[in-house]
Amino acid sequence: MITMEEEEIYKENILDHYRNPHNTGELQDYSIRHRELNPLCGDQIELFVKVEGCRCSDVKFCGKGCAISQAATSMLTDKIKNKNIDELKKITQEEVVNMLGIPVGIVRLKCALLPLKTLQKGIIKWEKGELCQTN
Protein backbone atom coordinates (compact mmCIF):
# COMPACT_ATOMS: atom_id res chain seq x y z
CA MET A 1 0.00 0.00 0.00
CA ILE A 2 1.33 3.38 -0.97
CA THR A 3 0.17 6.36 1.04
CA MET A 4 -0.94 9.67 -0.42
CA GLU A 5 2.15 11.46 0.81
CA GLU A 6 4.53 9.14 -1.02
CA GLU A 7 2.55 9.36 -4.20
CA GLU A 8 3.10 13.07 -4.07
CA ILE A 9 6.85 12.87 -4.22
CA TYR A 10 7.39 9.85 -6.40
CA LYS A 11 4.64 10.58 -8.89
CA GLU A 12 4.40 8.22 -11.81
CA ASN A 13 5.74 10.74 -14.32
CA ILE A 14 8.85 11.32 -12.17
CA LEU A 15 9.45 7.59 -12.03
CA ASP A 16 8.85 7.33 -15.80
CA HIS A 17 11.47 9.95 -16.53
CA TYR A 18 13.84 8.25 -14.10
CA ARG A 19 13.39 4.80 -15.62
CA ASN A 20 13.40 5.99 -19.21
CA PRO A 21 15.12 9.35 -19.32
CA HIS A 22 14.84 11.44 -22.48
CA ASN A 23 17.82 12.90 -24.34
CA THR A 24 20.52 10.75 -22.83
CA GLY A 25 23.91 10.24 -24.42
CA GLU A 26 26.62 12.50 -25.76
CA LEU A 27 26.60 14.99 -28.61
CA GLN A 28 29.68 14.82 -30.83
CA ASP A 29 29.06 18.23 -32.31
CA TYR A 30 28.36 20.36 -29.24
CA SER A 31 28.81 24.04 -28.46
CA ILE A 32 28.48 23.67 -24.71
CA ARG A 33 29.67 20.82 -22.56
CA HIS A 34 29.50 21.20 -18.82
CA ARG A 35 29.46 18.90 -15.83
CA GLU A 36 28.23 19.59 -12.30
CA LEU A 37 28.16 17.49 -9.16
CA ASN A 38 25.97 17.48 -6.13
CA PRO A 39 28.39 16.35 -3.44
CA LEU A 40 25.51 15.71 -1.08
CA CYS A 41 24.08 12.79 -3.06
CA GLY A 42 26.89 12.17 -5.47
CA ASP A 43 24.57 13.15 -8.33
CA GLN A 44 26.38 13.93 -11.56
CA ILE A 45 25.14 15.56 -14.71
CA GLU A 46 27.05 16.31 -17.85
CA LEU A 47 25.16 18.36 -20.38
CA PHE A 48 25.87 18.74 -24.11
CA VAL A 49 24.17 21.60 -25.92
CA LYS A 50 24.36 22.45 -29.59
CA VAL A 51 23.73 26.12 -30.29
CA GLU A 52 22.67 27.19 -33.75
CA GLY A 53 22.05 30.87 -34.25
CA CYS A 54 20.96 31.83 -30.77
CA ARG A 55 18.95 28.68 -30.32
CA CYS A 56 19.50 25.41 -28.53
CA SER A 57 19.10 23.08 -31.48
CA ASP A 58 19.96 19.88 -29.67
CA VAL A 59 20.74 18.71 -26.14
CA LYS A 60 21.84 15.47 -24.53
CA PHE A 61 23.01 14.49 -21.08
CA CYS A 62 24.87 11.79 -19.23
CA GLY A 63 24.06 11.48 -15.60
CA LYS A 64 23.74 9.31 -12.62
CA GLY A 65 22.10 9.89 -9.30
CA CYS A 66 18.79 9.95 -7.54
CA ALA A 67 15.37 9.85 -9.18
CA ILE A 68 14.76 13.53 -8.56
CA SER A 69 17.95 14.81 -10.18
CA GLN A 70 17.72 12.46 -13.15
CA ALA A 71 14.02 13.03 -13.78
CA ALA A 72 14.53 16.79 -13.48
CA THR A 73 17.31 16.64 -16.09
CA SER A 74 15.22 14.55 -18.42
CA MET A 75 12.34 17.02 -18.17
CA LEU A 76 14.53 20.09 -18.44
CA THR A 77 16.26 18.85 -21.59
CA ASP A 78 12.84 18.32 -23.17
CA LYS A 79 11.85 21.83 -22.21
CA ILE A 80 14.88 23.68 -23.53
CA LYS A 81 15.05 22.21 -27.01
CA ASN A 82 14.62 24.85 -29.70
CA LYS A 83 14.50 27.62 -27.13
CA ASN A 84 16.53 30.77 -27.36
CA ILE A 85 19.69 30.82 -25.21
CA ASP A 86 18.63 34.12 -23.65
CA GLU A 87 15.40 32.48 -22.57
CA LEU A 88 17.31 29.59 -21.01
CA LYS A 89 19.36 31.99 -18.93
CA LYS A 90 16.14 33.30 -17.44
CA ILE A 91 14.66 29.97 -16.34
CA THR A 92 14.05 30.28 -12.62
CA GLN A 93 14.33 27.74 -9.85
CA GLU A 94 10.58 28.03 -9.29
CA GLU A 95 9.93 27.05 -12.90
CA VAL A 96 11.94 23.87 -12.46
CA VAL A 97 10.16 22.99 -9.25
CA ASN A 98 6.79 23.62 -10.91
CA MET A 99 7.84 21.52 -13.86
CA LEU A 100 8.55 18.62 -11.51
CA GLY A 101 5.21 19.09 -9.85
CA ILE A 102 6.22 17.51 -6.56
CA PRO A 103 6.97 18.95 -3.13
CA VAL A 104 10.74 19.10 -2.72
CA GLY A 105 12.21 19.96 0.65
CA ILE A 106 15.24 22.17 1.12
CA VAL A 107 17.67 19.25 1.00
CA ARG A 108 16.28 17.56 -2.09
CA LEU A 109 15.99 20.94 -3.81
CA LYS A 110 19.70 20.66 -4.60
CA CYS A 111 18.97 17.48 -6.55
CA ALA A 112 16.08 19.08 -8.41
CA LEU A 113 18.06 22.17 -9.36
CA LEU A 114 21.26 20.44 -10.44
CA PRO A 115 20.34 20.34 -14.17
CA LEU A 116 19.42 24.03 -14.18
CA LYS A 117 22.71 24.88 -12.49
CA THR A 118 24.59 22.77 -15.02
CA LEU A 119 22.82 24.41 -17.94
CA GLN A 120 23.22 27.98 -16.77
CA LYS A 121 26.87 27.61 -15.73
CA GLY A 122 27.56 25.97 -19.08
CA ILE A 123 25.97 28.90 -20.90
CA ILE A 124 28.08 31.39 -18.94
CA LYS A 125 31.24 29.49 -19.88
CA TRP A 126 30.16 29.40 -23.51
CA GLU A 127 29.44 33.13 -23.56
CA LYS A 128 32.88 33.85 -22.18
CA GLY A 129 34.25 31.81 -25.03
CA GLU A 130 35.88 29.36 -22.67
CA LEU A 131 36.69 25.94 -23.93
CA CYS A 132 33.56 24.02 -23.23
CA GLN A 133 35.13 20.89 -21.91
CA THR A 134 34.41 18.90 -18.79
CA ASN A 135 35.22 21.10 -15.82
Add this chain to the structure above:
Amino acid sequence: MLIKQTLDTKKIREDFPIFKQLTHNKPLIYLDNGATSQKPVQVIDAMNRFYNEYNSNVHRGVYKISELATHAYEEAHRKTADFIKAEFEEVIFTKGTTESLNLLAYTLGRTLKQGDEIVLSQMEHHSNLVPWQQLAKQKGLALKFIRITKDYKLDMAHAREIITPKTKIVSIVHVSNVLGTINPVKELAALAHKNGALFVIDGAQSIQHLPINVKELDCDFFAFSGHKMLGPTGIGVLYGKRHLLEHMEPFLYGGDMISEVQFEHSTWNELPWKFEAGTPNITEAIGLAAAIDYLKEINMEHIKEYEEELTTYALETLSNIKGVRVYGPTEAGDRGSVIAFNVEGIHPHDVSTILDREGIAVRGGHHCAMPLMNLLGVTGTVRASFSFYNTTEEIDKLAQAIKKAQEVFK
Protein backbone atom coordinates in the same frame (compact mmCIF):
# COMPACT_ATOMS: atom_id res chain seq x y z
CA MET B 1 14.81 -13.65 16.82
CA LEU B 2 14.36 -12.35 20.34
CA ILE B 3 16.86 -10.21 22.09
CA LYS B 4 17.66 -10.16 25.75
CA GLN B 5 16.78 -6.51 26.20
CA THR B 6 19.46 -5.50 28.70
CA LEU B 7 18.03 -1.99 28.93
CA ASP B 8 14.60 -0.65 29.78
CA THR B 9 14.22 1.37 26.58
CA LYS B 10 10.66 2.31 27.37
CA LYS B 11 11.71 4.13 30.51
CA ILE B 12 14.80 5.59 28.84
CA ARG B 13 12.79 7.02 25.96
CA GLU B 14 10.68 9.04 28.37
CA ASP B 15 13.77 11.11 29.10
CA PHE B 16 13.96 12.25 25.47
CA PRO B 17 11.41 14.99 24.73
CA ILE B 18 11.87 14.69 20.95
CA PHE B 19 10.20 11.27 20.93
CA LYS B 20 6.96 12.78 22.17
CA GLN B 21 6.21 14.45 18.84
CA LEU B 22 5.25 13.15 15.43
CA THR B 23 6.97 13.54 12.09
CA HIS B 24 4.81 13.19 8.95
CA ASN B 25 2.12 12.23 11.47
CA LYS B 26 4.06 9.19 12.59
CA PRO B 27 6.22 8.54 15.64
CA LEU B 28 9.81 9.59 15.02
CA ILE B 29 12.09 6.62 14.45
CA TYR B 30 15.48 8.17 14.78
CA LEU B 31 18.17 6.04 13.16
CA ASP B 32 20.72 8.73 12.38
CA ASN B 33 22.64 8.59 15.63
CA GLY B 34 25.92 8.47 13.74
CA ALA B 35 25.24 12.03 12.62
CA THR B 36 24.14 13.27 16.02
CA SER B 37 22.35 11.83 19.03
CA GLN B 38 19.13 13.01 20.62
CA LYS B 39 19.31 14.82 23.97
CA PRO B 40 17.75 13.75 27.24
CA VAL B 41 15.87 16.30 29.31
CA GLN B 42 18.64 16.15 31.92
CA VAL B 43 21.08 17.69 29.42
CA ILE B 44 18.63 20.33 28.23
CA ASP B 45 17.74 21.24 31.82
CA ALA B 46 21.37 21.55 32.91
CA MET B 47 22.00 24.06 30.16
CA ASN B 48 18.80 25.97 30.86
CA ARG B 49 19.71 26.11 34.53
CA PHE B 50 23.02 27.74 33.65
CA TYR B 51 21.32 30.41 31.54
CA ASN B 52 18.52 30.95 34.04
CA GLU B 53 20.47 30.86 37.26
CA TYR B 54 24.20 31.50 36.98
CA ASN B 55 25.07 32.68 33.49
CA SER B 56 28.42 34.48 33.65
CA ASN B 57 31.91 34.14 32.24
CA VAL B 58 34.46 31.74 33.69
CA HIS B 59 37.91 32.26 35.16
CA ARG B 60 37.25 35.99 35.57
CA GLY B 61 34.73 37.33 38.05
CA VAL B 62 35.12 36.80 41.77
CA TYR B 63 31.41 37.17 42.38
CA LYS B 64 29.14 34.33 43.35
CA ILE B 65 27.60 33.35 40.02
CA SER B 66 30.93 33.53 38.21
CA GLU B 67 32.36 31.21 40.80
CA LEU B 68 29.47 28.83 40.21
CA ALA B 69 30.06 28.99 36.46
CA THR B 70 33.81 28.44 36.84
CA HIS B 71 33.19 25.52 39.13
CA ALA B 72 30.68 23.96 36.71
CA TYR B 73 33.03 24.46 33.78
CA GLU B 74 35.99 22.89 35.58
CA GLU B 75 33.77 20.13 36.87
CA ALA B 76 32.85 19.36 33.25
CA HIS B 77 36.55 18.85 32.50
CA ARG B 78 36.90 16.64 35.54
CA LYS B 79 33.89 14.49 34.61
CA THR B 80 35.07 14.15 31.03
CA ALA B 81 38.56 13.17 32.14
CA ASP B 82 37.11 10.63 34.52
CA PHE B 83 34.82 9.24 31.79
CA ILE B 84 37.77 8.31 29.59
CA LYS B 85 40.15 7.57 32.49
CA ALA B 86 42.39 10.54 31.79
CA GLU B 87 43.80 13.20 34.08
CA PHE B 88 42.20 16.61 34.45
CA GLU B 89 45.09 18.37 32.65
CA GLU B 90 44.77 16.06 29.69
CA VAL B 91 41.30 17.07 28.56
CA ILE B 92 40.94 20.05 26.23
CA PHE B 93 37.56 21.33 25.16
CA THR B 94 37.19 22.17 21.48
CA LYS B 95 34.15 22.66 19.31
CA GLY B 96 34.16 19.07 18.12
CA THR B 97 36.14 16.19 16.68
CA THR B 98 36.93 18.22 13.58
CA GLU B 99 38.52 21.01 15.58
CA SER B 100 40.37 18.54 17.79
CA LEU B 101 41.94 16.90 14.75
CA ASN B 102 42.75 20.24 13.14
CA LEU B 103 44.40 21.33 16.38
CA LEU B 104 46.64 18.28 16.15
CA ALA B 105 47.46 18.70 12.49
CA TYR B 106 48.36 22.33 13.15
CA THR B 107 50.43 21.92 16.29
CA LEU B 108 52.08 18.58 15.57
CA GLY B 109 52.56 19.69 11.99
CA ARG B 110 54.93 22.42 13.09
CA THR B 111 57.47 19.83 14.18
CA LEU B 112 57.36 17.76 10.98
CA LYS B 113 59.71 18.09 8.06
CA GLN B 114 59.86 17.09 4.43
CA GLY B 115 59.94 13.36 3.92
CA ASP B 116 58.20 12.53 7.21
CA GLU B 117 55.25 10.21 6.83
CA ILE B 118 51.72 10.16 8.18
CA VAL B 119 49.67 6.97 8.14
CA LEU B 120 45.87 7.01 7.97
CA SER B 121 43.41 4.37 6.79
CA GLN B 122 41.15 4.10 3.77
CA MET B 123 38.10 4.39 6.01
CA GLU B 124 38.72 7.83 7.50
CA HIS B 125 36.06 10.51 7.82
CA HIS B 126 37.01 13.66 5.90
CA SER B 127 37.84 15.33 9.19
CA ASN B 128 40.64 12.84 9.84
CA LEU B 129 41.86 13.05 6.27
CA VAL B 130 41.69 16.58 4.91
CA PRO B 131 43.66 18.28 7.75
CA TRP B 132 46.54 15.81 7.33
CA GLN B 133 46.34 15.94 3.55
CA GLN B 134 46.66 19.72 3.55
CA LEU B 135 49.49 19.58 6.07
CA ALA B 136 51.25 17.04 3.87
CA LYS B 137 50.93 19.38 0.90
CA GLN B 138 52.31 22.36 2.79
CA LYS B 139 55.25 20.50 4.24
CA GLY B 140 56.05 17.90 1.62
CA LEU B 141 55.09 14.96 3.83
CA ALA B 142 54.03 11.57 2.53
CA LEU B 143 50.52 10.31 3.34
CA LYS B 144 49.93 6.58 3.42
CA PHE B 145 46.68 4.70 3.81
CA ILE B 146 46.16 1.33 5.45
CA ARG B 147 44.10 -0.75 3.06
CA ILE B 148 40.76 -2.36 3.80
CA THR B 149 40.31 -6.10 3.41
CA LYS B 150 37.41 -7.79 1.61
CA ASP B 151 35.62 -8.25 4.92
CA TYR B 152 35.80 -4.51 5.60
CA LYS B 153 38.54 -4.57 8.23
CA LEU B 154 41.94 -2.90 8.30
CA ASP B 155 44.61 -4.94 6.58
CA MET B 156 47.01 -5.26 9.50
CA ALA B 157 49.72 -6.88 7.36
CA HIS B 158 49.64 -3.77 5.20
CA ALA B 159 49.72 -1.62 8.34
CA ARG B 160 52.90 -3.39 9.47
CA GLU B 161 54.37 -2.73 6.06
CA ILE B 162 53.71 1.00 5.88
CA ILE B 163 54.22 2.01 9.51
CA THR B 164 58.00 2.42 9.64
CA PRO B 165 60.53 4.58 11.48
CA LYS B 166 59.77 7.27 8.87
CA THR B 167 56.21 7.45 10.21
CA LYS B 168 55.68 10.33 12.61
CA ILE B 169 51.91 10.17 13.10
CA VAL B 170 49.36 7.38 12.77
CA SER B 171 45.78 8.64 12.96
CA ILE B 172 42.95 6.13 12.76
CA VAL B 173 39.22 6.06 13.26
CA HIS B 174 38.18 3.87 16.20
CA VAL B 175 34.77 2.89 14.82
CA SER B 176 34.07 3.61 11.15
CA ASN B 177 31.09 5.89 10.60
CA VAL B 178 30.27 3.98 7.41
CA LEU B 179 31.32 0.37 7.79
CA GLY B 180 30.89 0.24 11.53
CA THR B 181 34.18 -1.63 11.78
CA ILE B 182 35.79 -1.49 15.23
CA ASN B 183 39.48 -1.08 14.49
CA PRO B 184 42.22 -2.78 16.56
CA VAL B 185 43.49 0.49 18.00
CA LYS B 186 45.51 -1.08 20.80
CA GLU B 187 47.50 -3.11 18.33
CA LEU B 188 47.93 -0.05 16.11
CA ALA B 189 49.10 2.03 19.07
CA ALA B 190 51.78 -0.55 19.84
CA LEU B 191 52.82 -0.65 16.20
CA ALA B 192 53.04 3.14 15.99
CA HIS B 193 55.01 3.42 19.22
CA LYS B 194 57.43 0.69 18.21
CA ASN B 195 58.30 2.87 15.24
CA GLY B 196 58.50 6.07 17.27
CA ALA B 197 55.29 7.54 15.89
CA LEU B 198 52.45 9.26 17.72
CA PHE B 199 49.10 7.50 17.69
CA VAL B 200 45.86 9.47 17.31
CA ILE B 201 42.35 8.01 17.58
CA ASP B 202 39.28 9.58 15.99
CA GLY B 203 36.75 8.48 18.60
CA ALA B 204 33.74 10.33 17.17
CA GLN B 205 31.85 7.05 16.68
CA SER B 206 33.16 5.06 19.62
CA ILE B 207 32.76 7.34 22.64
CA GLN B 208 28.98 6.88 22.82
CA HIS B 209 29.01 3.13 22.26
CA LEU B 210 32.04 1.62 23.99
CA PRO B 211 33.60 2.13 27.40
CA ILE B 212 36.77 4.12 26.70
CA ASN B 213 39.96 3.94 28.73
CA VAL B 214 42.65 6.03 27.06
CA LYS B 215 45.35 4.65 29.33
CA GLU B 216 44.52 1.10 28.38
CA LEU B 217 44.32 1.96 24.67
CA ASP B 218 47.67 3.71 25.11
CA CYS B 219 46.78 6.29 22.46
CA ASP B 220 48.60 9.61 22.52
CA PHE B 221 45.52 11.56 21.47
CA PHE B 222 41.80 10.80 21.37
CA ALA B 223 39.24 13.11 19.74
CA PHE B 224 35.46 13.13 20.06
CA SER B 225 32.32 15.30 19.84
CA GLY B 226 29.78 16.02 22.55
CA HIS B 227 26.80 16.09 20.21
CA LYS B 228 27.14 12.43 19.26
CA MET B 229 27.00 11.36 22.91
CA LEU B 230 23.77 13.03 24.07
CA GLY B 231 25.46 16.38 24.60
CA PRO B 232 24.96 19.64 22.71
CA THR B 233 26.66 20.76 19.51
CA GLY B 234 29.62 23.10 19.77
CA ILE B 235 31.59 21.11 22.31
CA GLY B 236 34.17 18.44 21.68
CA VAL B 237 37.20 17.00 23.33
CA LEU B 238 40.82 16.42 22.62
CA TYR B 239 42.55 14.12 25.04
CA GLY B 240 46.35 14.20 24.94
CA LYS B 241 49.02 12.62 27.09
CA ARG B 242 50.18 15.24 29.52
CA HIS B 243 53.87 15.22 28.62
CA LEU B 244 52.99 15.65 24.94
CA LEU B 245 50.58 18.52 25.55
CA GLU B 246 53.16 20.22 27.72
CA HIS B 247 55.62 20.34 24.88
CA MET B 248 53.17 21.37 22.19
CA GLU B 249 52.73 24.95 21.05
CA PRO B 250 49.25 26.44 21.52
CA PHE B 251 46.74 26.27 18.70
CA LEU B 252 44.78 29.48 19.23
CA TYR B 253 46.09 32.57 20.98
CA GLY B 254 44.21 35.09 23.06
CA GLY B 255 42.62 35.46 26.46
CA ASP B 256 42.51 32.67 29.04
CA MET B 257 45.33 30.68 27.46
CA ILE B 258 48.08 33.00 28.70
CA SER B 259 49.96 33.26 31.94
CA GLU B 260 51.65 36.59 31.43
CA VAL B 261 51.54 38.97 28.51
CA GLN B 262 53.93 41.80 27.71
CA PHE B 263 53.92 43.83 24.52
CA GLU B 264 56.64 41.72 22.95
CA HIS B 265 56.32 38.44 24.73
CA SER B 266 53.86 36.04 26.38
CA THR B 267 53.93 32.88 28.42
CA TRP B 268 51.28 30.23 28.40
CA ASN B 269 48.76 29.18 30.99
CA GLU B 270 48.95 25.71 32.48
CA LEU B 271 47.15 22.69 31.07
CA PRO B 272 44.47 22.34 29.90
CA TRP B 273 43.82 26.10 29.60
CA LYS B 274 46.87 26.63 27.38
CA PHE B 275 44.77 25.14 24.58
CA GLU B 276 41.52 26.94 25.36
CA ALA B 277 41.82 30.50 24.10
CA GLY B 278 38.94 32.91 24.55
CA THR B 279 35.59 32.47 26.28
CA PRO B 280 34.83 28.79 25.97
CA ASN B 281 31.50 27.09 25.26
CA ILE B 282 30.50 27.12 28.91
CA THR B 283 26.86 26.13 28.44
CA GLU B 284 27.81 23.29 26.14
CA ALA B 285 30.48 22.05 28.53
CA ILE B 286 27.84 21.94 31.26
CA GLY B 287 25.55 20.06 28.86
CA LEU B 288 28.32 17.59 28.08
CA ALA B 289 28.87 16.95 31.77
CA ALA B 290 25.16 16.20 32.19
CA ALA B 291 25.34 13.83 29.21
CA ILE B 292 28.25 12.00 30.79
CA ASP B 293 26.34 11.69 34.06
CA TYR B 294 23.44 10.23 32.12
CA LEU B 295 25.58 7.73 30.20
CA LYS B 296 27.30 6.65 33.42
CA GLU B 297 23.97 6.14 35.09
CA ILE B 298 22.86 3.82 32.30
CA ASN B 299 26.31 2.23 32.28
CA MET B 300 28.55 2.05 29.22
CA GLU B 301 28.98 -1.72 29.52
CA HIS B 302 25.22 -2.19 29.33
CA ILE B 303 24.97 0.22 26.44
CA LYS B 304 27.61 -1.72 24.54
CA GLU B 305 25.87 -5.01 25.22
CA TYR B 306 22.42 -3.76 24.26
CA GLU B 307 23.61 -2.09 21.07
CA GLU B 308 25.40 -5.24 20.05
CA GLU B 309 22.12 -7.16 20.39
CA LEU B 310 20.33 -4.50 18.42
CA THR B 311 22.96 -4.54 15.68
CA THR B 312 22.81 -8.33 15.43
CA TYR B 313 19.05 -8.08 15.07
CA ALA B 314 19.29 -5.34 12.44
CA LEU B 315 21.95 -7.18 10.43
CA GLU B 316 19.79 -10.26 10.35
CA THR B 317 16.63 -8.33 9.49
CA LEU B 318 18.26 -6.38 6.67
CA SER B 319 20.04 -9.36 5.18
CA ASN B 320 16.67 -11.11 4.92
CA ILE B 321 15.34 -8.47 2.55
CA LYS B 322 15.99 -9.37 -1.07
CA GLY B 323 17.90 -6.66 -2.93
CA VAL B 324 19.47 -5.13 0.18
CA ARG B 325 23.25 -5.11 0.33
CA VAL B 326 24.97 -4.36 3.63
CA TYR B 327 28.53 -2.99 3.73
CA GLY B 328 30.70 -3.82 6.70
CA PRO B 329 31.74 -6.74 8.90
CA THR B 330 29.10 -9.44 9.27
CA GLU B 331 29.57 -10.11 13.00
CA ALA B 332 28.05 -7.58 15.40
CA GLY B 333 30.98 -8.09 17.77
CA ASP B 334 33.37 -6.65 15.17
CA ARG B 335 31.36 -3.56 14.58
CA GLY B 336 29.59 -0.62 16.11
CA SER B 337 25.91 0.06 15.66
CA VAL B 338 26.26 1.68 12.24
CA ILE B 339 24.89 -0.14 9.22
CA ALA B 340 25.44 1.17 5.70
CA PHE B 341 23.39 -0.48 3.00
CA ASN B 342 21.95 -0.04 -0.45
CA VAL B 343 18.68 -1.14 -1.95
CA GLU B 344 19.18 -2.48 -5.43
CA GLY B 345 18.02 -0.10 -8.13
CA ILE B 346 17.12 2.76 -5.79
CA HIS B 347 19.39 5.70 -5.09
CA PRO B 348 20.15 6.10 -1.36
CA HIS B 349 18.54 9.52 -1.33
CA ASP B 350 15.34 8.17 -2.77
CA VAL B 351 15.36 5.42 -0.14
CA SER B 352 15.89 8.05 2.57
CA THR B 353 13.05 10.20 1.27
CA ILE B 354 10.63 7.29 1.31
CA LEU B 355 11.77 6.24 4.79
CA ASP B 356 11.30 9.83 5.96
CA ARG B 357 7.66 9.64 4.92
CA GLU B 358 7.35 6.70 7.31
CA GLY B 359 8.80 8.78 10.12
CA ILE B 360 12.19 7.09 9.85
CA ALA B 361 15.28 9.28 9.91
CA VAL B 362 18.31 7.71 8.24
CA ARG B 363 21.15 9.24 6.35
CA GLY B 364 21.76 8.82 2.64
CA GLY B 365 24.92 9.94 0.90
CA HIS B 366 28.67 9.63 1.13
CA HIS B 367 28.87 10.14 4.93
CA CYS B 368 31.90 12.44 4.63
CA ALA B 369 33.93 9.52 3.35
CA MET B 370 34.13 10.04 -0.40
CA PRO B 371 37.36 8.07 -0.94
CA LEU B 372 35.80 5.10 0.85
CA MET B 373 32.68 5.35 -1.32
CA ASN B 374 34.87 5.20 -4.43
CA LEU B 375 36.56 2.15 -3.00
CA LEU B 376 33.20 0.46 -2.39
CA GLY B 377 32.25 1.40 -5.94
CA VAL B 378 29.17 3.38 -4.92
CA THR B 379 28.32 7.07 -4.90
CA GLY B 380 26.60 6.73 -1.60
CA THR B 381 24.73 4.47 0.76
CA VAL B 382 21.84 4.60 3.14
CA ARG B 383 22.99 4.45 6.74
CA ALA B 384 21.04 3.42 9.79
CA SER B 385 22.86 4.03 13.04
CA PHE B 386 21.45 2.98 16.37
CA SER B 387 21.63 4.17 19.91
CA PHE B 388 20.60 2.56 23.17
CA TYR B 389 17.16 4.19 22.97
CA ASN B 390 16.32 2.39 19.72
CA THR B 391 14.30 -0.81 19.73
CA THR B 392 13.80 -3.96 17.68
CA GLU B 393 10.29 -2.73 16.81
CA GLU B 394 11.89 0.26 15.14
CA ILE B 395 14.13 -2.04 13.13
CA ASP B 396 11.06 -4.01 12.02
CA LYS B 397 9.49 -0.73 10.85
CA LEU B 398 12.71 0.07 8.98
CA ALA B 399 12.43 -3.25 7.17
CA GLN B 400 8.79 -2.60 6.28
CA ALA B 401 9.64 0.84 4.94
CA ILE B 402 12.46 -0.54 2.80
CA LYS B 403 9.99 -2.99 1.28
CA LYS B 404 7.67 -0.09 0.61
CA ALA B 405 10.45 1.75 -1.22
CA GLN B 406 11.00 -1.34 -3.32
CA GLU B 407 7.31 -1.32 -4.19
CA VAL B 408 7.35 2.35 -5.25
CA PHE B 409 10.37 1.81 -7.48
CA LYS B 410 9.28 -1.58 -8.79
